[in-house]
Amino acid sequence: MRRRLLTAAAALVLVVAGAPALAAAPAPSGYLVGSTSPLTPAQLDQLRDAGAQVHVAYRNFGGAAAAIPSTKVAAVRALPFVTSVNPDPIRKLAAVSDPAAAPLPNAPYWHDQMDLENVSQTGAGVWVAVLDSGFYPNWRDYFVESDILTDKARAFTGVLGNPNANQWDSGSDPHGMAVSATIVGHRFADDTNEGGWGAGYATGSPGTRWIPGVAPNAKIIPVKVCEPIGCFGSAINAGVDYVTSLKRANPGQPIVINASLGGAGLDAVEKNALDAAVKAGVVVVASAGNEGDAGMGFPAAYEPVVSVGAGGWTRQWNDYPDKTWWLDDVAEASVSEVYVTGFSSRQKAGQYLDVVSEGRYLLLPYPCAQLYKDGQVASSTNNRTCASKATPDNASAAPFQYLFMSGTSFSSPAVAGVVALMLERNPLLSNADAATGTLNDPASWGPGELERRLEASATPLQPGSVTVTHRTGVPLTETWGADAIGHGWVFADDAVNAAG
CATH class of the missing domain: 3.30.70 (Alpha-Beta Plaits)
Structure with a gap:
């Protein structure tokens, strides 16, 4: 849905001499x-x-x-x-087996570094509701249709938003598709200019391949709650309310919400929405935010929500400009090759950071790349359009269909995928026992059973600093302290084993 800018038409009003002009009623x-x-x-x-x-x-x-x-x-x-x-608060998105696609020559680094090769679970039987910007009409170019529960997909607008007749697949931003692809995977049509940086083919040769998701057999429910100017709290609450109703109508169905969005403060109605979902048995996972030392956003900072910071691999872009690095083998050496990004939001007083996962340079569908400068969201791009991939007769269209994307927007669905694996292992697990406490007393909040098990399974990280190769080929120093690491790094096999 595109948010239209409404222009008031000028009107000529005749006023009787001596009579006062009527004051306009205040706009709601x-x-x-x-x-x-x-x-x-x-x-x-x-x-x-x-x-x-x-x-x-x-x-x-x-x-x-x-x-x-x-x-x-x-x-x-x-x-x-x-x-x-x-x-009404505005949240923002946190983004800095298919027969039609051949297998990759190797696993993506973010799967390797999460030890997914040691897990037999695939997320089968689990629904993941992605509260985000919706899908584009051509979403079938990227996803297997059966992976998306179209009969349950919905769209909600803010109080003053334009009605969209539930157009969940008329998105104005590719963010929701990129988040969903992290969970269930996507088709990747490789070309020399795909991915956005580096030289050559991202997979080593041209062709269409399948990039697997963290939970490839989970099912995605797209729930559009965002407009080009942001994600209104009223729409997010409506989305959470809808998913809560789904859970109550299907009490035995494991359901996860992924919210790769956030903003300052916790509103009373927002807390009511989250509490209702959590108590119903929905597991809510959210991105910590990309604000660095400015601190976390909500809903992630609310303790009954599983919050996720972003990390990466120390050997990213190690052979720049060659861009096949993401398919290199990650040494099985615990967290020795893990770092926490500088943009990942740090935990401040009254906030709860739970775990850290991959959120640096995941190769994902992002077909509006012309709206971004060097892959990073540019300012003043609220009025967005999206064109198809550039061709000789349409050179002004989007230069890429995919990008190496960064942000806690993508570490959150990585962990939402791990939660889906845990729920496949133990469908009765949830955070329904979480302490929701009172609005302005963070000390009265507490984690639920699933979150406690996930946190206990995480491998502790230590404060540190590392110099890695940035996407431009220049060195980049990433430094993090104890406020950036929560309970540590998520390994999928450890998390699944902890599910019971």
Whole structure:
């Protein structure tokens, strides 16, 4: 969905001499209205009578999203069942076996470094809801159709967002496809200019191949909650509410939410949404953020959510400009070749960083590369379009269909995939016993059983510093402290064994 910029048409108004001009009514703004339990029809009527234009009332927890003029906020807040009225927050995306595709000559480094070769589980029987930017209409060019649960895919907008008739596959950003590809894999049509950097073919020769996912037999539910300007909290909450309903309708079905997005603060209604999902048995995994020393974003910083920082391999781009490095063998030497990226958000007071996983230079579908400078998201690209791959008669189109992508946006789905492997091993495992505590008391929050097992299985990391080769071929020094490592590095085999 593209967010349209609305331009008010100028209107000529005749005013009788001596008569005052009528003042325009204040335009409504988006708000999240909290309540202790799901709103009743009578309470919704009271909200409307007080001046709130209700956008959605959440089903599984207390609260609603509404458009409210500034002159009516006090009246809404004064209603006896209303516990909070806060502006609708905006989160941002955290991105700095197929017969049609031949196998890769080797495993991707991020699989090798996660010890996936030691795991027999594939995520079979697990649903992963990807709360993100949705898919492009040509998503079948990248995915096996049966891997995507199209009958369950949905799209939600913010309070003031444009209606999109549930167009989950009319995305305005490829981020959601890249995140999903990390989990279930994708087709890769190799060409000399694919991947964005380096010389030659990324796989060593031309052709179409299949890049496996961390949980290749899991099923993806695309849930579009983001617009070009960001991801409104009201839409995210609606997405979480929808997935919670799916879980309650299918109590024996293991379901994971991946949220590769985040922002400052934890809103009361957002906490209600997360608590309802967690208590229902949905496992929520989220990216820690790409803000470095500025700290983590929410929902990841909320302890009942599994939060994931980003690391990489010390031998990335070691033979620059050759770009087949990602298929080199990773030595089985514990965490000796692991580093934590400088952009990965550090844990600050009142925040909880759980684990670290691969989030540096994963080769993923990203067909809007012309909107990014050197592979990094450029500023002022809110009004985005996407063209097909460049051809001799369409040279202005996107130069790449794939990029070596970085960000906690991709370490999060890597761990969401590992969680899917754990749930295949033990479908009854969840974080439903997590301590949700109170909104402004992080000390009252606690992890659930799955998170505790995942954390205990992680291999501890030590603070350190390493110089690696950057994507441009120049040296890059990455330095991290104790606030960047959580409980350590996730190895898939250890996590699966810990699932019981």
